[in-house]
Amino acid sequence: MGAFLVKDIMLLLRDRSELLVLLAMPFLLIAILGFSLRGIFSGDLEALEMDVAFVTLDDEAQAVEAIQNEIDAMGIPQADAEALKQAAAAISPQTMLVSLLESENLDGLIPLQNMEQAQAAEGLEEETVDAVITIPDGFTEAALRNMLFGSGDGTELQMLAADLTSPQAEVLNSILEEFVGTVNFEAAISRLAGGETVTGAEVAGGVETITARPPISSFQYYTIGMAVMFVLFVGSTIASQANLEQKQMVFDRILLSDRPPLLYLGSKALAASLIVLVQLILLFDLSSLIFRTFSADSWSFWFGVAIISVVLAAAVGCLAALMTSLTLRLQSDAVPSIFSGGVIALMAFLGGSFMPMGGTPEILQTIGNWTPNGAAMSAYFSWLLEPEAGNLAGPLTRIGITALLFLLVALAVFPKKGEVL
Amino acid sequence: MLDTDKLTKKFKDTVAVDNVTISLRQGESVGLLGPNGAGKSTAIAMISTLMKPTSGDVRLHGKSVLKNNGAMRAILVVVPQKIALYEELSAYENLKFFGRIYGLTGKKLEGQIQYVLELVGLSDRQKELVKNYSGGMQRRVNLAAAMMHEPEVLIMDEPTVGIDPQSRNHLLETIRKLNREQGMTVLYTSHYMEEVEKLCDRVYIMDHGKVIASGTKEELKGILSEEETVWIEFDKSYPKLFEKLGQIEGIQHAVTDEHSLKLIIPKGARVLGTLFHEAERYGAQIINVNVQTPTLEDVFLRLTGRKLRD
Ligand SMILES: Nc1ncnc2c1ncn2[C@@H]1O[C@H](COP(=O)(O)OP(=O)(O)O)[C@@H](O)[C@H]1O
Numbered sequence A: 001m002g003a004f005l006v007k008d009i010m011l012l013l014r015d016r017s018e019l020l021v022l023l024a025m026p027f028l029l030i031a032i033l034g035f036s037l038r039g040i041f042s043g044d045l046e047a048l049e050m051d052v053a054f055v056t057l058d059d060e061a062q063a064v065e066a067i068q069n070e071i072d073a074m075g076i077p078q079a080d081a082e083a084l085k086q087a088a089a090a091i092s093p094q095t096m097l098v099s100l101l102e103s104e105n106l107d108g109l110i111p112l113q114n115m116e117q118a119q120a121a122e123g124l125e126e127e128t129v130d131a132v133i134t135i136p137d138g139f140t141e142a143a144l145r146n147m148l149f150g151s152g153d154g155t156e157l158q159m160l161a162a163d164l165t166s167p168q169a170e171v172l173n174s175i176l177e178e179f180v181g182t183v184n185f186e187a188a189i190s191r192l193a194g195g196e197t198v199t200g201a202e203v204a205g206g207v208e209t210i211t212a213r214p215p216i217s218s219f220q221y222y223t224i225g226m227a228v229m230f231v232l233f234v235g236s237t238i239a240s241q242a243n244l245e246q247k248q249m250v251f252d253r254i255l256l257s258d259r260p261p262l263l264y265l266g267s268k269a270l271a272a273s274l275i276v277l278v279q280l281i282l283l284f285d286l287s288s289l290i291f292r293t294f295s296a297d298s299w300s301f302w303f304g305v306a307i308i309s310v311v312l313a314a315a316v317g318c319l320a321a322l323m324t325s326l327t328l329r330l331q332s333d334a335v336p337s338i339f340s341g342g343v344i345a346l347m348a349f350l351g352g353s354f355m356p357m358g359g360t361p362e363i364l365q366t367i368g369n370w371t372p373n374g375a376a377m378s379a380y381f382s383w384l385l386e387p388e389a390g391n392l393a394g395p396l397t398r399i400g401i402t403a404l405l406f407l408l409v410a411l412a413v414f415p416k417k418g419e420v421l
Numbered sequence B: 001m002l003d004t005d006k007l008t009k010k011f012k013d014t015v016a017v018d019n020v021t022i023s024l025r026q027g028e029s030v031g032l033l034g035p036n037g038a039g040k041s042t043a044i045a046m047i048s049t050l051m052k053p054t055s056g057d058v059r060l061h062g063k064s065v066l067k068n069n070g071a072m073r074a075i076l077v078v079v080p081q082k083i084a085l086y087e088e089l090s091a092y093e094n095l096k097f098f099g100r101i102y103g104l105t106g107k108k109l110e111g112q113i114q115y116v117l118e119l120v121g122l123s124d125r126q127k128e129l130v131k132n133y134s135g136g137m138q139r140r141v142n143l144a145a146a147m148m149h150e151p152e153v154l155i156m157d158e159p160t161v162g163i164d165p166q167s168r169n170h171l172l173e174t175i176r177k178l179n180r181e182q183g184m185t186v187l188y189t190s191h192y193m194e195e196v197e198k199l200c201d202r203v204y205i206m207d208h209g210k211v212i213a214s215g216t217k218e219e220l221k222g223i224l225s226e227e228e229t230v231w232i233e234f235d236k237s238y239p240k241l242f243e244k245l246g247q248i249e250g251i252q253h254a255v256t257d258e259h260s261l262k263l264i265i266p267k268g269a270r271v272l273g274t275l276f277h278e279a280e281r282y283g284a285q286i287i288n289v290n291v292q293t294p295t296l297e298d299v300f301l302r303l304t305g306r307k308l309r310d
């Protein structure tokens, strides 16, 4: 198989225009969509209306009391202690957040409804609310501790949304993010004022370390969307190469060498998988490097991404094998040209590469979920939002099942050893 | 060693190969001559186990290869009609790939690559991409790739199409060497009768899917022993006159080239007088008259009434 594999990969590397489609195009689209839709995401307020449930698990009064008791126990001068205690009672981070969300700038677009946690979860399920903001237990205490004493990890907020990738959720999330940032930033400033040696960088770092859940940015959305779309082109590239081999009678030579023809097919699949992996690595890395799409600091995050990528690459390998088999059997390049000329765009659309499919008919979403690109996309997203292995099981199983199906049909259609087309 | 028995291939509405029975003896060089569309490539595809016949059989040492084609594939190699190479790879890289799929590795592989490059005279340009070669060089690499597998039987399908005279001579010389010096059995397909005449011991002439004549060159030309070929050159073309001359009684076949006319007439037929007379009537000037020894081209003309090439 080595001979075949070396040949298949060399052929691809020598083909400039093909490389352009596989690498430069998606990168260009990431840049264009990432930039232009970022503007739309935060600019278009009309479209932002959403029903938000507000859940408080935090007891503010108790937190203030705890902090005040702590101040008493610190043994600082009476006057200072009184001032701190008053500040603790007056700050009320909860009130700050509510008034921010209901402020004039947002024009009442985000009506908050106070709810119990269970009720909010149910609302989210039934889609009567679009998002849930949860003030976790200990929120006020953590905020106050951070602001007044400069200790602890800062505040944390939780946001759940039916569709975290929607522009509305995106905006809400960035508002929350900014809020948490401000609270933590003020803490840093007050620490600086308190005479501690905090460098500028660390202040900035304090702003950066937002503990609110990361939203999906337009760059993240389109890096993933374009990557899972453009890996599909590898399938048609490989299959049209097979067509050329057949037309130019190189395939005849290969048949006459009497090597098991399955080696030829296996090499096509493996070459496709390897190319897809390289493609994914380059797209994710370049996008992170240039647009700061994904932060590089978490090994576990990249590990998950790698696993999803390997599964996706294997699936595209099986797809390439299927298209190669059909191309040889039909003795025409109809399959790869129809695939690259329309099917990929359709699959990408259904899979959500261009826009979230949240509002579309259920049937489209189901089909999209079963495309390898759509399934990979939801795997990447759920990993990005919550790196839990359990979240990957569903989409990865779907990819596995479709890949197996591709492979079985490919093997059934492919000419057997000694068979003559 | 290699025989076909009433080999037939039907496509939807054409019978591409029609009851073709041919045989190759060990070490022989056999030509398959016929115009475009005669069915040569289709016959070769069936002989080389790449296509299933509609009916008939292909036998190697008396054993049918239709069910079990491994034995045939092990000893035979085909140089296809197309440039069956990877254009984006160099000659060296192509040969390496074809050598490896025939199981060659390491020193043996390297040695064979250099040997076949030497054979086709391309050692010094082996690193260039095939797409940058001239048509003639591509044809030479096309042969070289086949020779990576040391075959007993070499089947070539019109290997000199689109080639410069120098490369053509080199190629023909190479094939002759392989046949004469290494005892390789050669089946050579062409619509150029000069090539087949030069290279082959025996010839099958095909037209419209059928073998219409076969034998040694001498035997085939014997078909014309009762005839003569007369070749007349005029100062320019006289279409009306040429048509008229073709209809003179006693003339069996006539074909025209720009300024000249070729006639096949029975030996001793007295047509020249009439011919000169007609020419005079049309005011045509005869520059040259030549009574020729027949060629295979003439044999084809005699058998089909057409030229091998148009
Ligand atoms: N795959 C095919 N399908 C239908 N007709 C074919 C096919 N291959 C060849 N033919 C027809 O069979 C005839 C013989 O073709 P071919 O064997 O290529 O002739 P040659 O090699 O002598 O030029 C032609 O009329 C050609 O059009």
Ligand SMILES: [Mg+2]
Pocket: B040, B041, B042, B081, B157, B158
């Ligand atoms: Mg042909």
